[in-house]
Each structure stands twice: as C-alpha cells, then as structure tokens.
Amino acid sequence: MRCFSCNNFSIDAVCKNCIKDFLTPEMIKREVGNIEVVSFFDYYLTVEFIKSKYTTSGYRVYKFLSKKFIAPFIKSYIESLDEQKPLYLIGIDENISRGYSNVAQMVHYGSKKSGAVALHNVLKAKNRVKYAGKSLEFRLNNPRNFYYSGPDNIDAILLDDTITTGTTIEEASRVLLEHNVNIHFALTLANAKEGIDY
Ligand SMILES: [Zn+2]
Numbered sequence: 233m234r235c236f237s238c239n240n241f242s243i244d245a246v247c248k249n250c251i252k253d254f255l256t257p258e259m260i261k262r263e264v265g266n267i268e269v270v271s272f273f274d275y276y277l278t279v280e281f282i283k284s285k286y287t288t289s290g291y292r293v294y295k296f297l298s299k300k301f302i303a304p305f306i307k308s309y310i311e312s313l314d315e316q317k318p319l320y321l322i323g324i325d326e327n328i329s330r331g332y333s334n335v336a337q338m339v340h341y342g343s344k345k346s347g348a349v350a351l352h353n354v355l356k357a358k359n360r361v362k363y364a365g366k367s368l369e370f371r372l373n374n375p376r377n378f379y380y381s382g383p384d385n386i387d388a389i390l391l392d393d394t395i396t397t398g399t400t401i402e403e404a405s406r407v408l409l410e411h412n413v414n415i416h417f418a419l420t421l422a423n424a425k426e427g428i429d430y
Pocket residue numbers: 235236237238239240246247248249250251
C-alpha cells in the first residue's frame with residue numbers, strides 16, 4: 233500500500249513521516265452557542281487530508297484518522313468521567329458520496345475500542361445546500377434543517393470533519409437539545425476560519 237500523501241510505501245493510509253510532518257494534533261478549542269468544539273488540526277495545514285472526502289481515497293484516510301486520533305481521544309475522555317453511563321457518538325449528517333460517508337467512518341472507527349457507542353444515521357439534513365465558499369449570511373439564510381431520529385435523553389459527542397463558521401454544529405445541537413440529548417462536546421478533525429475557501 234502507499235501513503236495517501238507522499239505515495240511512499242506504507243501499511244497505514246498515511247506513513248510515519250507524513251504523520252510527523254503534517255498531522256500533529258493542536259487540539260483547537262472554540263465555543264459555538266453553549267457547545268465546546270474541539271478540533272485536532274488547522275484546516276489549512278491538513279486540507280489535503282480533509283478534502284480526501286471528495287475522492288475514493290477518503291475512505292482509507294478517514295478510517296486512519298479516526299482510529300489514530302478520534303478513538304484514543306474519546307477513550308481517554310471516557311476514562312476521565314466519574315459517572316459511567318453510555319456515551320454515544322452522533323455524526324452530523326452521514327451523507328454518502330462515492331460509496332461511503334466520511335462522517336460515518338469517524339463515528340464507526342471513533343467508537344472502536346474507545347468505549348463510546350456508535351449511533352449511525354440519526355441526524356440528517358433535509359437541506360443539502362453546499363456551504364463551500366459561502367458567507368456566514370448565506371449559511372444562516374439557508375439552514376440545514378436537521379431532523380433527529382435517535383433516542384431521547386442520552387449523552388453524546390457530536391462528530392463532523394470540519395468546523396468553519398459553526399452554524400452547522402449550532403443548528404445540529406439545537407435539534408438534539410429538543411430531544412434532551414446531553415452533548416458533552418463536538419469533535420472535528422479540522423478547524424477552518426470563517427468563510428475562507430471551504
Ligand atoms: Zn507519506
């Protein structure tokens with residue numbers, strides 16, 4: 233197999249050298265409404281990995297990133313909790329394109345060996361307008377209109393690949409709160425500053 237980034241031989245989707253050079257977690261924190269959002273990477277430094285979701289390679293890349301970064305982070309978070317009750321992972325819109333959903337990869341591999349429970353396909357957008365490159369005003373005027381079909385009264389972590397303006401996470405969390413879902417925090421791979429090329 234080959235490294236997604238440098239094309240050298242690698243067992244994993246990303247080789248050790250490229251992990252060292254490009255994938256050092258920064259753990260960037262933002263507040264969106266009342267939700268804390270934690271991101272592993274700066275979007276612009278990791279854009280080739282994040283944008284792999286637009287290609288078939290993204291299947292391997294997101295599996296790798298989720299196993300390498302998301303699952304261990306969630307595992308140590310769960311171990312830090314006093315109260316042991318089920319903690320669910322909810323992806324923000326597991327929309328399938330090119331045969332897979334990058335967010336579903338995050339939910340699936342983020343739950344493996346982490347102690348969290350994957351809750352697939354319960355938070356869907358009725359409106360799939362493209363936000364890429366759009367202003368905050370456009371995003372606010374064209375809400376995703378999420379609907380939630382999972383259980384009420386649960387504890388959860390929200391997952392998405394990127395936070396940009398935060399409008400998506402804010403809208404998703406509002407819908408979940410109506411179902412009394414206690415969101416511990418949202419976790420994204422990348423943090424992008426508002427409105428620039430995403
Ligand atoms: Zn490499």
